[in-house]
Amino acid sequence: MQFREPHDPDVVYLESMTSxxxxxxxxxxxxxxxxxxxxxxxxxxxxxxxxxxxRSAERFT
Incomplete structure (x- = not known):
């Protein structure tokens, strides 16, 4: 995530099934x-x- 304000540093948010x-x-x-x-x-x-x-949807209809 990137923020406009310089005092808010960039951060990467990782999410899994349990954490x-x-x-x-x-x-x-x-x-x-x-x-x-x-x-x-x-x-x-x-x-x-x-x-x-x-095309993928057509295969399931």
């Missing part, structure tokens, strides 16, 4: 940011995603 964790270390936040950026770059665009979802 949650706030990561506040700059080095760890950087690694999570990098991983998220790679996932976002590999993701389909909006229209492509809609098409994949629609």
């Amino acid at each position: 949650s964790l706030y990561v506040e270390s700059d080095a760890e936040i950087y690694r999570y940011t990098l991983a998220f950026d790679h996932l976002r770059a590999a993701a389909l665009g909006t229209e492509e995603s809609k098409s994949v979802i629609a």
Whole structure:
């Protein structure tokens, strides 16, 4: 999570089935940011995603 106010530092929030964790270390936040950026770059665009979802839904109807 990123905040507009400079006195509110960035934080990574991780949630699992039984617990949650706030990561506040700059080095760890950087690694999570990098991983998220790679996932976002590999993701389909909006229209492509809609098409994949629609094709998948057709298989179940």
